[in-house]
Amino acid sequence: MIEWNAATIKDFQHTLLDWYDQEGRDLPWRHDHEPYHVWVSEIMLQQTQVQTVIPYYERFMDWFPTVADLANAPEARLLKAWEGLGYYSRVRNMQRCAQQLLADYDGQWPQTAAGLEALVGIGPYTAGAIASIAFNQPVPAVDGNAYRVFSRLLKIDDDIAKPQTRQVFEQAITRIMPHDRPGDFNQAIMDLGSSYMTARQPDTAHSPVKRFNQAYLDGQELAYPVKTKKPRPKPVAYVAVLAQMGDQWLMVQRPSTGMLGNLWTVPLIKVDELDLEEDASTADLLAAVTAYFKREYRLILTAKMLKLRPVTHTFTHQKWTIQLIGGQVQPADLAYFAGKGVLLAELDQLPMPKVQEKIFNRANVH
Template structure:
């Protein structure tokens, strides 16, 4: 994109804008654990965690993650099961898998030092333009743009950019704008300030313009259209998936758990046995029993209804009817192994990473109440 796509850019006093923005950030920035130092590894971990996740949610996860894996080397050598457990509940597990692959590459190819050039860092798995820009500017002080949703919202208002931010090609417009505006002496604070402004002041919907440190530079505010920006048109619809699940125990009060496939949604996480419902001709209990017997060779006794769990992903919604169950006789050992099934005690279950939906199931089972979560 050329600068004619950002017609208001030339009208901004960039030095005054930088000073107002960074002065505000220096006084008002939140005390966040990943801001304690500029360790590229910690910056990287925090940026991956913050993708599609709120800051308040990330803080305890980040602290635990760094406690478990304090250095890049320790994380590179960590077992995937423990990594997934550390990430349990954050969702979008491909993020941490890609991070682990990329960190191992840094350990092997770059002697454990995170690359400090756009060309090299962008080759790492899971490191897109935003993550690369964030690491390079925050950890290494490079004047590189870091454009995420917060930044696009802020700049679409300040520069009155009416391009659809849901279109991938629009990112280039904002990257060009930041290259013009960024403070070469303080790129870390400049980029973080834009992100902070979007999180605290220039929020979705109606922004808090009266509190904004760069209000006098904002063309959307001057024209009174700040609530109409950014333009974002999304047509993608989610798909509902009906499932039936059971929390099955044996005579030892152990729980039957299953490891998901190594690829696809929630790969390699553990779950309670469940099946997608593809017929309405059978009651859900009976459907579960028949599917279970067909897959594993024995028929469980399915007991009372526990809860209906609705869990939303970016592209689909799980509607899961969950029951309790008992199993005797037990599944053949070879079938257990080939099907990635395991009997575990409640205490042992703490070592396995489960999706949030299955954590909800178990919480409902433990509470003994029948409710919609």
């Protein structure tokens, strides 16, 4: 790892911040330094592109303009606000954090990174972002952008997949960060990492900090950051049953714990749970699904295979491949069914995960 002297650090600070003052992105959560706004935007931006987040952020602020509004929101509306962003545990933790702020902090945000990390769902990166942007604390916000930018600038070859590497970067960035504008510095690094210093197609030849980028100058830019590969997501086969009872669609609410907790989907059945032989035919599959409905839900299903491509959806640890089955259910009491019948016009009122949107889109249910 390269260590800059004081003159280089000062030169880099001025170069980066002058560029940020002129070219920094105009984003709705940057219009003030309100910690609530910083926090919501940073949680939303995890795993999601900026342009995707903007309308979600604006709607979230319209629905929950204050910490108290978020703390007291009904869960269904909370999940609806988050629909499509994925990782629904994040928004549940946000509500728990808002409730914690009201109950234990009189609605006031801690102003240090250490204090912020004591809140539910706030880790080192988010704490650093809030502390630096909202409270002018000189602490780094180390995310994927920071890893990429500083590993290339300083040729840091520590494996960023290892938890202990964060401390290496935090120490290196703390040496370089200006104490008068730490929030702008962190946001400038975010902008740099998403523009000139992207992962696969960087444009360092036009970067404002090109002369500081040692990996680029050495012709090794794409070798940084160093990161061991994660194991591939485990393949899991499902069938999705698009069943109607009269003019209602049968929708299941997922359990509160586990993947997609409390969200609504059509019945999703793991193929492994249907006890099919390896050479099972389509007729065997339909018979197994019909038997499942009778056994688990006490419902008589007339099933048919929909001649549509399977839906695929990848989570962090699993990749789902979902065959689509249609059918009609004989009118009956839904006492044993883990959901309810929903009219087509009412479907969009249910909080649904992205994978369910894909299923309805593939089957042209609108």
